[in-house]
Amino acid sequence: MRILSWNVNGLRACEKKGFSRWLEGCGADVVALQEVRARPEQLPDHLRAPRDWHVHYVSAARPGYSGVALFSREAPDRVVTALGEERFDAEGRLQIASFGRLVIANVYFPNGNGKDRDNSRIPYKLDFYRALYERLDRLRRGGRRVLVMGDFNTAHREIDLARPKANVKTSGFRPEEREEFERWVQGGWTDTFRTFEQGEGHYSWWSQRFGVRERNVGWRIDYVLASKAAMRHVRGATLHPDVLGSDHCPVGIELDPRIRD
Numbered sequence: 001m002r003i004l005s006w007n008v009n010g011l012r013a014c015e016k017k018g019f020s021r022w023l024e025g026c027g028a029d030v031v032a033l034q035e036v037r038a039r040p041e042q043l044p045d046h047l048r049a050p051r052d053w054h055v056h057y058v059s060a061a062r063p064g065y066s067g068v069a070l071f072s073r074e075a076p077d078r079v080v081t082a083l084g085e086e087r088f089d090a091e092g093r094l095q096i097a098s099f100g101r102l103v104i105a106n107v108y109f110p111n112g113n114g115k116d117r118d119n120s121r122i123p124y125k126l127d128f129y130r131a132l133y134e135r136l137d138r139l140r141r142g143g144r145r146v147l148v149m150g151d152f153n154t155a156h157r158e159i160d161l162a163r164p165k166a167n168v169k170t171s172g173f174r175p176e177e178r179e180e181f182e183r184w185v186q187g188g189w190t191d192t193f194r195t196f197e198q199g200e201g202h203y204s205w206w207s208q209r210f211g212v213r214e215r216n217v218g219w220r221i222d223y224v225l226a227s228k229a230a231m232r233h234v235r236g237a238t239l240h241p242d243v244l245g246s247d248h249c250p251v252g253i254e255l256d257p258r259i260r261d
Contacts (some may be wrong), residue, residue, distance in 0.1 A: 001029050001254070001255040001256070001257040001259065002026075002027055002028045002029055002030075002252060002253075002254055002255070003028060003029065003030045003031075003032070003104065003147065003149070003224070003252055003253055003255065004026055004028045004030070004031050004032070004240075004250045004251070004252040005031075005032040005033075005034070005106070005149040005150055005222060005224060005250065005251050005252065006031070006032070006033055006034070006222075006243075006246065006248060006249070006250040006251075007033070007034040007035045007108070007150070007151040007205075007222060007246060007247075007248035008033050008034070008035060008036065008245065008246045008248075009035050009037075009246040009247050009248060010035065010036075010037040010038070010246075011033065011036045011037065011038050011043065011047065011069070012037070012038050012042070012043065014245045014246050015044075015047060017244060017245035017246075018244075018245055019047075019245055020046060020047070020050070022243060022245065023050070023053075023071065026250075028071075028252070029072065029073045029074075030070065030071070030072045030073070030099075030104060031070070031071040031072075032068070032069075032070055032071075032095075032104065032106035032149050032150060033068060033069040033070070033071070033106075034067075034068050034106070034107070034108035034150050034151045035066065035067065035108055035151065036057065036059070036066075036067035036068060036069050037064050037065065037066070037067055038059075038064070038067065039057070039059045039063075039067075040057045040059070050071070052073065053071045053072065053073065054071070054072050054073070054074065054075040054076070055069065055070070055071050055072075056069065056070045056072075056076070056079050056095060056097070057069045058081045058092045058093075058094065058095055059092045060090065060091045060092035060093075061090040061091075061092070062090075062091070065091070065092075066091045066092045066093055066108055067092045067108075068092060068093060068094065068095050068106050068107070068108050068150070069095075069106075070095050070097055070104070070106050072097070072099070074099065076097040076098055076099055076104075077098045077099060077100070078097070078098045079095055079096065079097045079098075080094075080095075080096040080097075081094055081095055081096075082094070083128075083131045083132065083135060085131065087124070088127075088128055088131060091110070092108075093107060093108045093109070093110070093128070094106070094107055094108075094132070095107075096135070096136075096139075098144075099260050100260035100261060101143070101144055101145050101259070101260060101261065102144075102145050102147070102230070102259045102260045103136075103139050103144045103145065103146045103147070104147050104149065105132070105136060105146065105147065105148045105149070105150075106149060106150055107132065107148060107149070107150040107151075107152075108150055108151050109125065109128065109129065109150065109151060109152045109153045109154070110124055110125040110128050110153065111125065111153045111171060111172070112124075112125045112153070112171030112172065112174070112177060113171045117171075119169075119171050119174065121171075122171060122174065122176065122177065125153070125171075125177070126176065126177070126180055129180050129181075129184075130180070132148075133183075133184060133187070136148060136227075137187070140188070140227045140228075140229070143229070144227075144229070145227060145229045145230035145233065145259050146226070146227040146229070146230055147224055147225070147226055147227075147230050147253070148189065148223075148224070148225040148226075149223065149224040149225070149251070150222065150223075151205075151221060151222050151248065152181065152221055152222065152223050153171075153172055153221055154172055154173070154177045154178065154180070154181050154221060155167075155172055155173050155178075155219045155220055155221055156178060156181045156182070156185070156191065156220075156223075157178075159200055160203075160219065160220040160221075161173060161203070161218070161219040161220065162201075162203065162216065162217045162218055162219070163217065172219065172221060173219075184225065188227065188228050189225040189226065189227060190225060190226045190227075190228070190231045190234075191223060191225060192223075192224045192225065192226050192231070192234050192237040192253050193220075193223065193224070193237040193238075193239065193251065195231075195234070195237060196236060196237050197237070201216060202220060202239055203216065203218025203219055203220045203239075203241070204218070204219070204220050204221060204222035204239055204241075204248055204249050204251055205218055205219045205220075205221050205222065205247060205248045205249075206218040206219075206247060207247070208247050213247075216241075220239075221248075222248055222249075222251045223251065224237060224251060224252070224253045226253075230259060233255050233256040233258065233259035234253055234254070234255055235253075235254045235255060235256060236253065236254035237251075237252070237253045237254075238251065238252050238253070238254075239251050240252070
């Protein structure tokens with residue numbers, strides 16, 4: 001079973017760069033998208049309801065902002081899209097989909113930057129992290145096999161970005177953000193990619209400035225985290241920096257399909 005996650009930085013823009021061709025050939029059972037930036041009615045039919053896929057969209061109240069989508073070969077048993085706080089739910093950042101005992105949380109975590117890149121949204125970002133942690137922890141304790149995937153907007157360790165010393169005051173690598181990520185790890189969530197790859201130079205996001213991606217000056221801010229019960233079924237984890245179409249690349253995992261049973 002293959003699951004892929006991708007911040008597409010605008011699905012309509014990504015479609016112009018080949019998203020549908022990628023989707024057709026990606027070999028995934030589930031594809032989780034973040035930063036869709038479009039309501040379903042704004043999308044062409046082949047994206048709104050593609051053949052052989054079940055699709056679920058969540059849009060932000062603000063037009064052209066945020067949004068997530070879940071493409072799955074089998075229809076989920078249930079999809080929850082709210083944390084119960086309007087300040088979070090209005091931004092269209094969450095899908096919690098159940099497939100038997102497997103739960104997939106597709107999440108577009110907030111960026112800590114305010115309008116003037118002043119780190120003013122970090123408190124909101126951390127509150128979102130904590131509210132989601134509590135929601136997912138209840139599912140874990142209830143015996144569900146939980147995967148959390150998406151754009152976390154945080155690089156966990158120095159190895160997860162090309163220039164850590166230059167970014168210690170930048171949202172995405174500030175101490176309080178990294179500490180919150182570490183709280184998840186210490187609480188029993190596993191960074192699936194680092195289970196299989198300990199080396200440097202593996203990133204999932206690059207600035208759109210000229211030549212940055214070519215020089216691989218990036219950040220790894222897109223993750224798939226697994227609960228202990230889910231991790232027993234994980235067989236591999238990957239990044240796909242060769243896939244273009246967004247400033248992020250897809251990330252994914254391979255699973256024993258019995259994770260749903």
